[in-house]
Amino acid sequence: MMHRYSGSNPRVRGLRKLARDRGQRHELRSFVVEGPGLVAEALDAGRDVRMVVVPESSLDDLEVGPRLDALLARAETTGADVGSVPDSVFEGLTSTTSPQPALAEVGFVDVDPDVLLAGVEVGHPLLVLVGLADPGNVGTLLRSSEAFGAAGLLLVGGVDPYNPKVVRAAAGSAFRIPFAMVADDEAVDVLRRLAAADIAAWATVPAGGTPMAEMATSAGLSALVLGNEPHGLTEDVLAACAGLVTVETTGNIDSLNVAVAGSVALYESCRSRDGRDA
Numbered sequence: 001m002m003h004r005y006s007g008s009n010p011r012v013r014g015l016r017k018l019a020r021d022r023g024q025r026h027e028l029r030s031f032v033v034e035g036p037g038l039v040a041e042a043l044d045a046g047r048d049v050r051m052v053v054v055p056e057s058s059l060d061d062l063e064v065g066p067r068l069d070a071l072l073a074r075a076e077t078t079g080a081d082v083g084s085v086p087d088s089v090f091e092g093l094t095s096t097t098s099p100q101p102a103l104a105e106v107g108f109v110d111v112d113p114d115v116l117l118a119g120v121e122v123g124h125p126l127l128v129l130v131g132l133a134d135p136g137n138v139g140t141l142l143r144s145s146e147a148f149g150a151a152g153l154l155l156v157g158g159v160d161p162y163n164p165k166v167v168r169a170a171a172g173s174a175f176r177i178p179f180a181m182v183a184d185d186e187a188v189d190v191l192r193r194l195a196a197a198d199i200a201a202w203a204t205v206p207a208g209g210t211p212m213a214e215m216a217t218s219a220g221l222s223a224l225v226l227g228n229e230p231h232g233l234t235e236d237v238l239a240a241c242a243g244l245v246t247v248e249t250t251g252n253i254d255s256l257n258v259a260v261a262g263s264v265a266l267y268e269s270c271r272s273r274d275g276r277d278a
Contacts, residue, residue, distance in 0.1 A: 001076075002072065002076075002082060002083055002084070003081065003082065003083030003084075004056070004083060004084055004085075005053060005083050005084070005085045005089075006085070006086070006089070007085065007086065007088075007089035007092070011051060011081065011105075012053065012085055012089065012093070014028075014105075015032060015051070015053070015093050015103065015105055016092060016093050018030055018031060018032045018105060019032040019093065019094065019095050019164055020095070022160045022162075022163070025160065025162050026160075026162075029107060029108040030050065030105050030106065030107055030108065031105070031106055031108065031162035031164075031167065032093075032095075032103060032104070032105060032106075032164055032167075033049075033103070033104045033105075033106050033167060034094055034095065034096065034099065034100060034102075034103050034164060034167070034168065035100035035102060035103075035168075036064075036067060036068060036071055036100060036101065036102040037100075037172075038104075038167070038168070038171075038172060039052060039071060039075070039102050039103075039104045040071060040074075041172035041175055042104060042106050042172075042175050043074060043075060043078065044175075045172075045175035045176055047106050047107065047109055047175050048106060048107030049075055049078055049080045049104050049105075049106050050080055050081070050104075050105045050106065050107060051080055051081045051082070051104060051105040052071065052072055052075040052080055052081075052082045052083075052102060052103070052104045052105075053082070053083055053084065053085050053090065053093070053102075053103055053104075054068050054071075054072065054083075054084050054085075054090070054101050054102050054103075055084065055085065055086070055087040055090035055091075055101050056084045056085065056086055056087060056090075057087050058084075058101035059084060061101075064101060068101060068102060071102060075104070080104075090103070095164040095165070096164075096168075108162065109174065109175060109179075110161070110179055110180055110181055111152075111178045111179070111180050112180060113154060113180040113182060113190070113193070115178060115180070116151060116152045116153075116154055116178055116179075116180050117193065117194065117197050117199065119151045119152060119178065120151040120197075120199050120221045120222075120223070121151065121221070122220065122221060123149070123269060123270075123272065124149050124150060124151045124269075125150055125151060125221075125222045125223055125224050125266070125269050126150065126151045126152055126153070126154060126194075126199065126222075126223040126224070127141060127145055127150050127152070127153045127154070127223070127224050127226065127262060127266070128153075128154045128156065128190065128191075128194075128201065128223050128224065128225040128226065129141065129153060129154070129155050129156065129158060129226050130156045130157070130158070130187050130225060130226065130227050130228065130233060130237060131156065131157050131158045131184060131187075131227065131228035131231075132155070132158040132159060132226065132227075132228060132229065132258065133158055133159055133228060133229055134159065134229055134258075134259075135159050135163045135165035135166040135169060136165065136166075136169045136259070137229065137257070137258050137259040138155070138158070138159055138161060138166050138169070138170075139165065139166045139167070139168065139169020139170040139171070139174075140169055140170075140259040140263065141153065141226075141258075141259055141262050141263065142161075142166070142169075142170040142173045142174050142177055142179065143169070143170050143171055143173040144259070144262065144263035144266050144267075145173065145177045145266060146173040146176055146177040147173075147266075148263075148266035148267050148269065148270040149266075149269075149270055150177065150266055150269075151178075152177060152178035152179055152180070153177065153178075153179040153180075154179070154180050154181075154182065154190060154223075155179060155180070155181045155182070156182055156183075156184060156186060156187045156190060157182075157183060157184020157185075157187075158184065158228070161174065161179060161181065187234075187236075187237050187240075188236055188237060188240045191225070191237065191240040191241060192240065194223050195240075195242070197221070198220070198221055199221040199222065199223050200220055200221065200222050200223070200242040200243070201222075201223045201225050201240070201241045201242050202215060202222060202223065202224055202225065202241060202242060202243050202244065202245040203225045203227075203233050203237065203238050203241040203243070203244050203245070204224060204225060204226050204227075204244075204245055204246070204247070204261055204262070204265060205232070205233070205238075205244045205245070205246055206232075206246065206254060206255035206256075207246055207255075208244065208246060209243070209244030209245040209246035210243060210244065210245050210246070211245075211246060211248050212245050212246065212247045212248065212264070212265050212268045213248075213268050213272075215243075215245045216265075216268040216269045216271070216272035217272045222269075224245070224262065224265050224266070224269075225237065225241055226258050226261065226262050227258070229257075229258050245265070247261050247264045247265055247268075
């Protein structure tokens, strides 16, 4: 049933808080997805879409109205509550200055860390992100992980993967690539668990490590460990890794952006895997 929600509706007010409050997201294990395309991808992936709202005026738009009607009908068949809100209310729900005409509440999609460890295969490394603070970087690495066949991502502290900026940057990959979260003080413990599972953790460093192309061709299970954007990895984390790896560059560049470095490293793993399978 299609509803017309007011701005005072508790569910609608809850959507605004989910978009802005990390604590609220984790208490309710729900997050906000913005835009018809991403809402559709959440439905495609079979995720727990709990509510979908659109601005009232968009339903009368000859160009987007039919598409939104179909999206709402589809979401309703999965059990989601669906409806419209006044345009002024909708604008207050989103986290962007030029909002796309759909917004959904979706249940959390992360998995247990043990699930990630069990999914690591030769040529399909696990990506371990330690204290990454930039939502765009985390979203990009989620996307690259899906593109290049990573086993998944393990986020150790850092930015909330359910931050709307992360979800947008991931462009749907957050619904498909498995990821897990642990606290920021569990980095060394995570690396010990990887070692116990015979997964070699390689710390990515700007210089002085084994060339990534060389490491990627080595046999065995692996994980790539990436550190905080301005500070990198701490000494205790570096010491707990099996080795150091560097994405080699030319010119006078001191280091790569962490999302670029991680994406290139995953590409090298993908290329070496394809070579082994040939």
